[in-house]
Each structure stands twice: as structure tokens, then as C-alpha cells.
Amino acid sequence: MDRSPARPMFDSDDPLSIVLEGIVRLGWALVRAIGAILLAAARNPVPAIIVVGLAIEGYVLGSRFLIWTAIGVLLALITWRLAAPSSFANTAHPRLASIAAAPWYRSRWAKAASRNGLVASDHQFNGRRAEQSRLPRIRRVRVTRAGVHTLQLSLPAGLTPSHVAAQCDGLAHALKCREARVVEDRPGRVFLELHRRDVLAPVIRPSPPKGQVDLAAVPVGRHEDGEVWYMRLLGTHVLVAGATGAGKGSVLWSLLNGAAPAIASGSLEVWAIDPKGGMELRPGLPLFARFEDGSAEQMCLTLEHLVTLKDVRARELAELGARTHAATPASPHILLVVDELATLTAFAERTIVRRIEQALGLLLTQGRACGITVLAAVQDPGKDVVVWRDLFPTRIAMRLDNPIQVDMVLGEGARDLGATADHISELTPGVAYVRVEGTRTQRRVRASYLTDADIAELAVRSPRPTPVRLAAAAAVEGGEVA
Numbered sequence: 001m002d003r004s005p006a007r008p009m010f011d012s013d014d015p016l017s018i019v020l021e022g023i024v025r026l027g028w029a030l031v032r033a034i035g036a037i038l039l040a041a042a043r044n045p046v047p048a049i050i051v052v053g054l055a056i057e058g059y060v061l062g063s064r065f066l067i068w069t070a071i072g073v074l075l076a077l078i079t080w081r082l083a084a085p086s087s088f089a090n091t092a093h094p095r096l097a098s099i100a101a102a103p104w105y106r107s108r109w110a111k112a113a114s115r116n117g118l119v120a121s122d123h124q125f126n127g128r129r130a131e132q133s134r135l136p137r138i139r140r141v142r143v144t145r146a147g148v149h150t151l152q153l154s155l156p157a158g159l160t161p162s163h164v165a166a167q168c169d170g171l172a173h174a175l176k177c178r179e180a181r182v183v184e185d186r187p188g189r190v191f192l193e194l195h196r197r198d199v200l201a202p203v204i205r206p207s208p209p210k211g212q213v214d215l216a217a218v219p220v221g222r223h224e225d226g227e228v229w230y231m232r233l234l235g236t237h238v239l240v241a242g243a244t245g246a247g248k249g250s251v252l253w254s255l256l257n258g259a260a261p262a263i264a265s266g267s268l269e270v271w272a273i274d275p276k277g278g279m280e281l282r283p284g285l286p287l288f289a290r291f292e293d294g295s296a297e298q299m300c301l302t303l304e305h306l307v308t309l310k311d312v313r314a315r316e317l318a319e320l321g322a323r324t325h326a327a328t329p330a331s332p333h334i335l336l337v338v339d340e341l342a343t344l345t346a347f348a349e350r351t352i353v354r355r356i357e358q359a360l361g362l363l364l365t366q367g368r369a370c371g372i373t374v375l376a377a378v379q380d381p382g383k384d385v386v387v388w389r390d391l392f393p394t395r396i397a398m399r400l401d402n403p404i405q406v407d408m409v410l411g412e413g414a415r416d417l418g419a420t421a422d423h424i425s426e427l428t429p430g431v432a433y434v435r436v437e438g439t440r441t442q443r444r445v446r447a448s449y450l451t452d453a454d455i456a457e458l459a460v461r462s463p464r465p466t467p468v469r470l471a472a473a474a475a476v477e478g479g480e481v482a
């Protein structure tokens with residue numbers, strides 16, 4: 001659209017030409033206005049139908065009926081709010097809030113975007129200086145049930161989601177919200193999420209046990225948008241990184257709580273290694289098929305047993321011509337939990353360290369197809385741990401000490417895209433950033449919190465069904481079965 005200063009269409013001072021030009025310009029402005037109204041109606045069909053309905057009613061029945069209609073609608077909404085507050089909060093409130101918020105954001109957007117430098121300009125075009133610049137355009141404003149305001153933006157050529165992400169701080173201040181974050185949409189579009197309050201501030205209670213659990217989506221907490229945070233266990237390994245007190249334990253216990261029906265039915269077997277002397281994991285002993293909190297050598301043996309089991313499974317799969325393991329009670333999916341990866345090798349002799357590293361490397365590189373998932377927690381994602389990082393497809397960044405650690409955990413550029421794990425408050429343990437599978441999008445989440453009593457109840461409710469049935473492991477350890 002050319003917004004350059006008006007140039008005369010007719011090169012003449014003839015009054016008739018001037019009048020004709022005025023008529024053409026007026027006609028064109030009218031066509032554009034009608035087009036804009038139709039486009040707005042197509043994008044917002046419900047408000048458009050309401051406005052058209054009210055206009056017809058006002059025309060046919062007179063303005064008094066319009067007033068009565070408005071009063072009727074207001075009373076109906078108040079009755080709905082009082083009689084069924086949760087249905088109102090889930091259905092009507094987000095829509096009404098979206099309608100109310102849209103004009104506010106549209107009126108402030110141009111100033112907020114241009115003052116934060118979100119402008120695409122043609123510096124030179126065909127040897128001429130460009131005459132215009134463009135801002136991202138708001139396509140839609142939506143308020144979610146959790147109260148997150150989301151602006152869907154169209155990006156002009158020359159701007160990318162990274163440009164918007166880099167200006168999140170400035171946009172948050174300009175649009176009077178606590179935090180702004182970018183979520184990628186399709187090419188040329190992004191969602192700008194505006195968080196007015198921290199919806200993850202209240203402690204989240206664990207979800208009640210379900211009859212069946214899908215190991216591809218185990219509930220562990222809540223997303224910032226109010227949805228359940230599901231974690232995949234099948235076909236992945238999980239790295240949970242966070243400073244001391246960040247709440248790594250709550251991710252682990254929430255996962256075990258969510259997966260409890262599978263543990264009780266025998267389709268998931270949990271092997272636990274607690275190098276910190278069993279302080280974290282020992283309360284869950286009845287859940288574990290194998291538990292080790294002794295010497296580094298014993299922990300090393302446990303890892304090597306699992307490697308042997310992996311080899312047995314790999315051979316069986318090869319004989320069957322299958323490429324991935326299907327969990328059954330006879331051959332369950334195995335979750336190996338290591339509570340502190342760095343401590344595992346910190347105080348061990350060099351030969352043990354080498355054996356541990358070799359076993360862990362084999363499990364991380366070959367375990368997934370054989371139905372083995374490694375979940376490891378680390379306090380410091382420094383040099384020692386970062387070598388393993390790329391072998392963990394699922395990574396969770398809890399409260400970390402500095403921005404460099406955020407990129408160490410989530411990958412290069414994650415901090416710039418909005419994963420501000422170094423800003424997580426010490427008052428909100430369990431809060432973390434996770435990457436959405438298959439995308440560069442990061443989401444803020446919080447794990448549910450199981451008290452000591454909840455953990456004790458979980459251990460009684462969902463113990464493992466039988467002792468470990470690992471012939472291969474027994475062979476390595478001379479017949480010993482945990």
C-alpha cells in the first residue's frame with residue numbers, strides 16, 4: 001500500500017479535473033473502508049453477527065428495544081456468573097476479556113512497537129530512498145482462561161521472531177505487563193504472550209491418580225497458559241537442571257506420581273540411583289525395581305546391569321526385525337533416575353568414573369529404542385555435564401544462576417528467545433522452562449508439589465508389582481536380584 005504524500009492524478013489546474021480527482025479519491029477511500037470492515041467482520045464473526053443483529057433490531061423495532069436487549073444480555077451474564085462460575089470463567093470470561101482488551105492493545109501497539117525499534121524499513125530501493133517503514137500488525141487479540149493476553153502478530157518482511165523476542169522487555173513495559181514472551185506461529189507470524197500476573201505463583205497440587213497412563217504424556221504440572229504440563233517418557237531422555245532448592249525433586253516426584261498406574265501395573269519399571277546418600281529418593285523405595293544409594297562402584301554396577309539388559313533387548317529386537325521396544329509387564333519400559341549426575345562421578349576412582357561414563361554413554365546413545373529412558377538431575381550444568389547435554393532430547397531448565405547456564409541447558413539462543421530461567425524467583429521452586437517438542441518455542445511451567453506425606457502415600461498406593469526379573473542383570477552380579 002502506498003502511503004507516500006498525495007500526488008495529483010491529473011496534471012492540470014482545470015477545476016473539473018480537481019473535482020474528478022476528489023471523486024475518485026473519495027470512492028477509493030470508501031472501497032478501502034468497506035474492505036476493512038468486511039475483513040474485521042470475517043476475523044471476528046461472533047461480534048460481527050451481534051452488531052449486525054443489533055443494527056437490524058434497532059432499525060426495525062426502534063432504539064428502546066436496543067436498550068432493553070443490552071439490559072437483558074447484562075442480566076443473563078450476571079446470572080450465568082453467579083449460577084455457574086466455573087463455566088462462566090472457562091467460556092464467557094475469556095471471550096469478553098478478549099473483546100475488551102483488543103481496542104486497548106490496538107490503540108497502543110504502534111507506539112510500543114516503533115519505540116522499541118520493531119520497524120522494517122527499505123533503506124534503498126531501485127536507487128531511491130524508501131518512503132515508508134512497516135510495523136508488525138496485530139491480527140488478533142486473545143485472552144486465555146488462565147488470563148494470559150496473546151497478540152497474534154503479522155511480521156513485515158525484514159523482521160523475524162528473534163527481533164520481537166529481543167524487544168520483549170521493552171514491549172512488556174510499554175504494554176503494562178509483568179513479562180512478554182514470543183511463541184512462534186507459522187512463518188511470518190508470531191504470538192506475543194503478555195503475562196500480567198504470575199499464574200504459576202500458587203503451589204500446584206499433584207493430579208489425582210488415573211486408571212491408565214500414557215507414557216508419551218505423563219502429567220507433571222501446569223503450563224503458564226493453564227494447560228496441564230505433560231512430559232514424554234517414551235523415546236527420550238530427560239535432563240533436569242536447577243540450582244539447589246530449585247525444585248528438581250518436585251519434577252521427579254510429580255513424574256513418578258503421574259506414572260504411578262504404569263508402575264503398579266508393571267509396564268514401567270523405575271531404577272533409581274541416589275548418589276547423595278538416598279536423601280531424596282529413599283522415601284519412594286517400594287516404587288523402585290532397583291535402588292542404589294551406596295558406593296560409586298555399586299552405582300556403576302547398576303548402570304552396567306542396565307547396559308546388559310539393553311544389549312539383550314537390542315538382540316531380541318533385531319531377531320524380531322523390530323526397531324523399537326513395546327512395553328509389556330514381561331518387558332517393561334525402564335526409567336533410570338539419577339538424582340545428581342555430577343555427584344555420581346565426583347568422588348569415585350578414575351577407573352570407576354571411566355566405567356560410569358561408558359555405561360551412561362551407551363544408555364544415552366542406544367537405550368531409547370530398547371525402552372530405556374534416563375532422567376538425570378544436575379545442579380550445575382557446567383563443563384562436566386554439558387558434554388552429555390545433546391544426548392538428552394528433553395531438557396528442563398529450572399532456576400539457574402546465570403544466562404549462560406540457560407543456553408547450556410536449553411541450547412544456544414534459548415535465553416534470547418525468552419527462557420529467562422536465571423530470573424526465576426527463589427520463592428517459586430518447581431518453576432522451569434521447557435522446549436516444546438519439535439519447535440524452538442519455550443514454555444514456562446511449574447511442577448506439582450508432593451509433600452512427604454504425599455510421597456509416602458504414593459509409595460504405599462503404587463508399589464512395583466514383583467521383584468526385579470532381570471536374568472541378564474543377575475548374570476552380571478552373580479545371581480543377585482534387587
Ligand SMILES: Nc1ncnc2c1ncn2[C@@H]1O[C@H](COP(=O)(O)OP(=O)(O)OP(=O)(O)O)[C@@H](O)[C@H]1O
Pocket residue numbers: 203204242243244245246247248249250379428429430431446447448449
Ligand atoms: N513444585 C514445587 N512447588 C512448591 N514448592 C516446592 C516445589 N518444589 C520444591 N518446593 C520446595 O522447595 C524446596 C526445595 O526443593 P527440592 O529439594 O526439590 O530442590 P532441589 O532442586 O532438588 O534441591 P537440591 O539440588 O538441593 O536437592 C522443597 O523443600 C519444597 O519446600
